[in-house]
Amino acid sequence: MKRKLIVLATALLAAAASVLFFTGPAYAATGLHIVGRNIVESNGSTFVMRGVNHPHAWYASRTGSFADIKAAGANTVRVVLSGGRWGTNTAADVTNVIALCKQNKMICVLENHDTTGYGEDGAAYTLDQAANYWIGLKSVLVGQEDYVVINIGNEPIGNTNPGQWTAATVAAIQKMRSNGFEHLLMVDAPNWGQDWTYVMRDNGQTILDADSRHNTVLSIHMYAVFNTASSITNYLDTFQTKGWPLVIGEFGWQFASGEVDDATILSEAARRNLGWLGWSWSGNTDPILDMTTNFDATQLTTWGQRIVNGAYGLKATAKQATIFGTTTTPTHPTDSPSPTPSTTTPPPPSGACTATYAVTGQWGGGFQADVKVTAGSSAIKGWTVTWTYGNGQTVSQAWNATVTSSGSSVTARNVSYNGSLGAGATTQFGFLGSWNGTNSVPTLTCAAA
Structure with missing residues (x-):
């Protein structure tokens, strides 16, 4: 009995010591990284993505859009890249994209669009091929961990055998890490990103555990599958309960009955402190999803108005990453402050x-x-x-x-x-x-x- 008490006491002391001396993750965080459910900057500040998608792979000359997206209030831009399916965005081009993001003080989510719909779309690339694309760009990505998130492959599995997503995603993450990438990685769900068969929802822990750096965020794309408030809140509740990091990497708007309930997405994201990236700035073959008309920032569409100026939109909720410093409005000594109107609003009566x-x-x-x-x-x-x-x-x-x-x-x-x-x-x-x-x-x- 005495021996058991000594063993128990020793175990308790060891457990207490582990609590006292544990100061963070078991690895040295480099740049943007995951802590619990949050994306955190290298200085420990929580960063919540608020931004839009820019279809750069097809409109590489529209570099002025980076400044326009920033002016709209975004703190993040997700940039479409291709490694061959739609031409190739070279190392020089990606270097310029990163510079544009930094110049406009936005976090840059770089995504490889070649994988879209693999298994259902015969032209789609595998996640392994996407990982090879990033490895080919390693020389221009290393050192940018404070500014760049790598979204390994866009909507990497279609609706044909979506279960293959788990193993393919694990292998892609591990290939990235074995090749020395320290960046925050983002992985999209199967079912063209919408996870309606719940493969990502049910296997998220397997994906997170596969990352030796514990630095992966899951990404859901919300379109017509998420056309009711309950479908959105139920899905988000699961990830919140499990404590998994999640962003809404793409979503559209409810332009017709049965389409995505964007209002609930925006309000729930604000309530839960979740990041989101609306699709997309312009250039869609279906212009209903364009936020601007022909990339003209002075011509916001209805969708653009909702994303930019809505109650939970960019201007109301986006906060610039601290890596870029803080923005303040200077007060000049010669300025005469405008008088503040004096108003009194009586409290509403009980029960009103x-x-x-x-x-x-x-x-x-x-x-x-x-x-x-x-x-x-x-x-x-x-x-x-x-x-x-x-x-x-x-x-x-x-x-x-x-x-x-x-x-x-x-x-x-x-x-x-x-x-x-x-x-x-x-x-x-x-x-x-x-x-x-x-x-x-x-x-x-x-x-x-």
Whole structure:
């Protein structure tokens, strides 16, 4: 018995010592790296990707788009590259891309697009071939670990035998590490990135464990498979519960019934501190997914307005990586500060709610607005917001609320997941609308249940 107590005491002391002296991962982190579920910079600052995809492989002359994407508020740009399927982006070209990212103070996610749909698309390359492409570029990538994430292969397996993804991804990661790459690696899901057969969801730990540097982030692409709030939240909940690092590497918008619920993606990403990269700046064969018209940053499309100026868009949520320093607006001694208006808003009565309306983006004939609902001094179980337009505006599409119209009168009711609010708690919903002539802000009334 005494011997067992001595052994137990020794084990406890050893365990305590391991806790006292453990200061981080069992390897020296180089540049961007994973800590828990987060992407972290070399100085320990958490970095949350907020950006867009740029189809550089097909539009290599559109280098001015890097500055435009930064001006739109992005802190990251995911750059499409090809190692042969659509021509070859050479070491010199990739060097220039990295320089453009750094010049515009954005983290650069470099992705090889050759692998798209392998197994279903006969022209697609394997993940092993993609790893060889990166090995061929090693001389221009080493030393850029603070600035560059390597997305090994875009949507690397189609819908034919998606189960092959696990072994292929493990092998590609290990090939990258055995060839000396220290970078943060990003791996896309199978099923053309959408993982609807849940291969990545069910095998994520195998992928993460395969990385000897423990420096891999999983990436989901969300399109029409994720067309409801529940499909999105359920998927994201699984990764959060398991503690796995995840980014939403591509997604589109709900331009038609049955398409991706981008509003939920954006709001859930903000709530969970998840990174995202919208597809794409311009140049799509289906221009509904273009954020700009013909790469012109002054011509944002509806999709572009939502990504750039929306309540959870780039300008509202993106924070520049600290590797580039902080941005501040200087105050000049000769400047005369504008007076701050004095307003007093009485607190809502117990059990009631208030609502505020803001136009977050406006363009010829169209606009986007967001409404913030706040509970009073007591919790509420539901809410209804009503208003009447005075200038002929109409609502065309809404998210995070059920919105109906009767002439100029509009009624918005909570949906299943945002009706219950604690005292003083808030939620938001948004919508797209049309206007002609004047787009004045209406007066809102909020009723609580």
